[in-house]
Amino acid sequence: MFHPDLMRHPDSCPTLVLNADYTPLSYYPLSIWPWQTAVKAVFLERVDIVAHYEREVHSPNLTMRLPSVIALRQFVKQSQFPAFTRFNLFLRDTFACQYCGSHVRDLTFDHVVPRAQGGRTTWENVVTACAPCNLKKGGRTPKQAGMPLPIEPIRPTSWQLQEHGRRFPPNYLHETWHDWLYWDVELDA
Ligand SMILES: [Zn+2]
Numbered sequence: 001m002f003h004p005d006l007m008r009h010p011d012s013c014p015t016l017v018l019n020a021d022y023t024p025l026s027y028y029p030l031s032i033w034p035w036q037t038a039v040k041a042v043f044l045e046r047v048d049i050v051a052h053y054e055r056e057v058h059s060p061n062l063t064m065r066l067p068s069v070i071a072l073r074q075f076v077k078q079s080q081f082p083a084f085t086r087f088n089l090f091l092r093d094t095f096a097c098q099y100c101g102s103h104v105r106d107l108t109f110d111h112v113v114p115r116a117q118g119g120r121t122t123w124e125n126v127v128t129a130c131a132p133c134n135l136k137k138g139g140r141t142p143k144q145a146g147m148p149l150p151i152e153p154i155r156p157t158s159w160q161l162q163e164h165g166r167r168f169p170p171n172y173l174h175e176t177w178h179d180w181l182y183w184d185v186e187l188d189a
Contacts, residue, residue: 013053013066016177020075022050024181028091028165035066047072051176068176078158084123091164092156093128099137099147104130112153114139123155 015038017031018024025031033041039057041047050069057064082088089109096103098110110129113119116139127149129137137145156164166184173181 013055013068014174015067016069016174016180017047018050018069018071018180020072022071022180025072025076026165027162027181028168030170030181033070038067038070039064041070042067045073050180053174053176068174069180078162080157081155082158082161088156088161089123089126090128091161092123092153094164094167096128097130097133098127098149098151098153099129099133099142101150102130106131108134110134110137112149113141117141124153127153 013035014032015035016024017033017038035053038047042049047067047070049067050071051067052065053068055066057066086109090107095107097107107128108131109126110133111119111121112125112127115121119125133147137147142149163184166182169181169183169185169187173187
């Protein structure tokens with residue numbers, strides 16, 4: 001679904017993919033396809049074209065402007081609960097240390113109740129932590145360490161993760177995409 005190379009090379013004309021209700025399939029990573037995949041889906045009548053690029057492709061019997069936004073004809077139902085993965089954990093915690101709130105590059109995971117004290121690896125017992133906080137807390141519970149968690153870790157719904165994803169707009173956004181995306185942060189025009 002996600003092609004980081006496309007975002008690094010906007011000249012490649014990536015296509016924003018919307019669900020049948022015209023909301024993006026995913027905010028973070030943003031759901032985009034290579035235009036070749038999008039064009040194929042158009043011909044298979046699986047998607048409708050919502051907006052175009054200026055750029056055209058030609059075949060012997062057809063000229064077509066590249067789709068910049070497409071919408072699936074069939075609604076894709078998202079599972080209610082996202083998978084328990086490293087990325088989703090970071091996204092739930094908005095890539096911030098849950099103890100001090102810092103957004104550092106080298107984030108780690110912390111077992112709230114340490115494994116040595118019977119803590120399990122679950123949504124409710126693992127949080128994102130910066131290395132200094134993780135080190136400071138050591139093999140102690142937040143209470144033992146005097147480091148209370150401002151937010152109780154929960155198992156998020158897919159909708160909640162999607163909401164968090166809206167805080168992370170990618171560097172590249174084509175102008176025709178703006179009508180379909182709603183970010184939680186101010187974007188430079
Ligand atoms: Zn920290």
